[in-house]
Amino acid sequence: MSAVPDPDGTDAVAKAIVEQGYDAVSLHYRADDEYPPGYRAWTPMLTAVLPRSSDVLDLGCGCGVPMSRHLAALGHRVLGVDISRTQIERAERLVPDAKFMHGDAADAAFEPSSLDGIVCLYMLIHLPQPEQKALIHKMSVWPRAGGVLLATTGATAWTGEEQNWLDGGAAMWWSHPDADTYRDWLTEADFSIEHEEFVPEGTSGHQLFLARKR
Secondary structure (H helix, E strand, C coil): CCCCCCCCCHHHHHHHHHHHHHHHHHHHHCCCCCCCHHHHHHHHHHHCCCCCCCEEEEECCCCCCCHHHHHHHCCCEEEEEECCHHHHHHHHHHCCCCEEEECCHHHCCCCCCCEEEEEECCCHHHCCHHHHHHHHHHHCCCEEEEEEEEEEEECCCEEEEECCHHHCCCCEEEEECCHHHHHHHHHHCCEEEEEEEEEEECCEEEEEEEEEEC
16 A cells, blocks of 8 residues: 655655654753653553564654663664654664664565564654555554554544744644544554553643554
8 A cells, every 4th residue: 555646745845844843853852861751651561562572663763762762771672763863863872772764654664574563652643644544554564473563643633733843943744633543544454452542632632552463
């Protein structure tokens, strides 16, 4: 499955906004040693279902803190991918025991059945929606049987842009359907959802899914 063609280039513009935005606000978004409360619950949820010395992909890894750092410290083999070069440069410095790659997650390609786990936190919502669905289907191919996916998605449908995001001097762009749509996409991609919860943020929030490859 591939993304719908983008003849007017609007998808490319949106991705440039995301890349430039995270380049600009990297330190505003996540300090070197920051461990947001949600992650303190999600990391043990993930590690409890990962085999020892797992191969884990962190899509949208940001600066590598805290997820890549936590997994690498437990002896897992971690590869992080992020569209922001600034975030990747920080990740390479902050998490020397993991590997990192600058790139668009929508273009990621891995061998079938080569991973034990995939982390995808606050990243899908920065892709055009057809690419989100296509990526979920690709992610269903990469894990070994019983492999796990931990992902945050949108909870309600919304597409928009915010100027001067986090007072960092740059814009940011998001697009997401509702949680029911993501649930359908995951199920269609042959994931079995083992845990789901709403993650409040301000006046709205996100949806967290822990799913396993059937």
